[in-house]
Amino acid sequence: MNxxxxxxxxxxxxxxxxxDLPVEELARQAALAALADADLLPSExxxxxxxxxxxxxxxxxxxIRGQTWLRDVGLQGAPIVNVDNSCAGGSSALRLGHLAxxxxxxxxxxxxxxxxxxxxxxxxxAGVEDGxxxxxxxxxxxxxxxxxxxxxMGLNASWLERQIIERGTTLVEVAATAAKARRCAARNPLAxxxxxxxxxxxxxxxxxxxxxxxxxxxxxxxxxAAAVLQAGALPGAPRVLASVARSxxxxxxxxxxxxETAEATWKAAGVGPDDIDxxxxxxxxxxxxLYALESLGFFAPGQAGRATAAGQTDAGGSAVCVxxxxxLVGRGHPLGAxxxxxxxxxxxxxxxxxxxxxxxxxxxxxxVNTGGIIGGDAGFVGMHVLEAS
Numbered sequence: 001m002n003x004x005x006x007x008x009x010x011x012x013x014x015x016x017x018x019x020d021l022p023v024e025e026l027a028r029q030a031a032l033a034a035l036a037d038a039d040l041l042p043s044e045x046x047x048x049x050x051x052x053x054x055x056x057x058x059x060x061x062x063x064i065r066g067q068t069w070l071r072d073v074g075l076q077g078a079p080i081v082n083v084d085n086s087c088a089g090g091s092s093a094l095r096l097g098h099l100a101x102x103x104x105x106x107x108x109x110x111x112x113x114x115x116x117x118x119x120x121x122x123x124x125x126a127g128v129e130d131g132x133x134x135x136x137x138x139x140x141x142x143x144x145x146x147x148x149x150x151x152x153m154g155l156n157a158s159w160l161e162r163q164i165i166e167r168g169t170t171l172v173e174v175a176a177t178a179a180k181a182r183r184c185a186a187r188n189p190l191a192x193x194x195x196x197x198x199x200x201x202x203x204x205x206x207x208x209x210x211x212x213x214x215x216x217x218x219x220x221x222x223x224x225a226a227a228v229l230q231a232g233a234l235p236g237a238p239r240v241l242a243s244v245a246r247s248x249x250x251x252x253x254x255x256x257x258x259x260e261t262a263e264a265t266w267k268a269a270g271v272g273p274d275d276i277d278x279x280x281x282x283x284x285x286x287x288x289x290l291y292a293l294e295s296l297g298f299f300a301p302g303q304a305g306r307a308t309a310a311g312q313t314d315a316g317g318s319a320v321c322v323x324x325x326x327x328l329v330g331r332g333h334p335l336g337a338x339x340x341x342x343x344x345x346x347x348x349x350x351x352x353x354x355x356x357x358x359x360x361x362x363x364x365x366x367x368v369n370t371g372g373i374i375g376g377d378a379g380f381v382g383m384h385v386l387e388a389s
Contacts, residue, residue: 007230010037013033023059023061028072030340050082050093051083052337058116058120083096093340094384102231107230112336113224116334136375140154152284156285159291169287174290191330193326219332227344241271241364242383243382247380251377254378258378263297278320279365279366281366315358331345350389363387369383
């Protein structure tokens with residue numbers, strides 16, 4: 001029996017390099033771009049799912065965010081469902097949209113949008129840390145606090161120490177990963193950062209937490225991305241081969257949760273890591289890119305850094321191409337939009353439309369987006385395998 005098919009018929013994304021656009025304009029631009037790409041009118045949309053993390057704290061819009069921000073798009077009464085899942089709002093919206101399309105609600109418009117530059121660094125940091133249980137924040141600050149950024153960077157620094165001690169990862173390898181991110185971002189006209197940096201510049205940049213430096217870490221980012229999902233196989237449109245999500249509760253370590261979700265994803269898609277041509281993954285830091293690659297099964301423990309430093313994970317390398325958009329470190333990390341930024345990038349590669357960063361012959365792609373930390377576990381992991389038509 002043939003499985004039901006959902007196609008990604010259109011994608012759209014704003015630039016991530018501006019700080020002056022209001023959240024309504026970001027959402028509108030992404031939505032209209034995706035609909036135009038799908039050759040659809042707003043009035044044809046059957047359902048909208050919008051992901052956002054910090055709109056209540058930073059934009060004074062605690063509820064009905066999608067209804068408020070998309071009111072002038074012309075959706076003609078289509079139901080709008082709002083999703084708040086920290087940094088995984090985009091993949092959460094995508095997961096719900098995929099289920100809706102399978103259930104006959106098509107076309108589905110999924111959007112992720114975030115406005116992080118609002119004038120108060122303290123409030124933005126607080127918005128990032130809303131992805132932690134309130135009861136755990138005090139203890140985490142006591143253990144992991146740092147003056148340069150979110151306590152979550154302190155957590156990432158502790159993961160880097162584990163990589164160094166247990167896996168033999170080196171700071172030079174992490175710096176080479178950050179340099180790759182910026183090199184990829186420089187090829188992406190929508191990326192937050194448009195200039196390359198050297199390994200030496202990464203190592204010499206300001207300290208953030210532990211051995212993490214500024215250029216190894218993702219930054220506050222404004223932006224939005226959207227996609228249109230439609231039931232059935234459509235000419236030229238990538239199809240969703242697997243859509244898998246998991247939420248942790250503290251039973252597993254974060255990276256064990258990644259590994260568990262990856263195993264379920266490979267089983268659902270009927271493929272394995274060796275089959276994937278390009279992956280967009282959640283690199284909140286460049287050290288995390290390496291840890292995630294190993295957790296997902298692309299490399300053995302301790303091998304991802306060596307491969308990345310050798311150029312194997314860049315476009316044209318001998319291994320899977322990793323974050324050709326620049327990833328969170330280079331492209332930018334607009335929290336609830338990130339998962340859909342990943343999807344937009346992968347769709348372009350599978351359609352052969354990614355320009356100077358194109359992964360030639362790309363047929364299979366994977367997106368990995370996570371959000372929230374609970375008891376050292378991942379609050380949400382969303383993984384999607386796409387296949388070129």
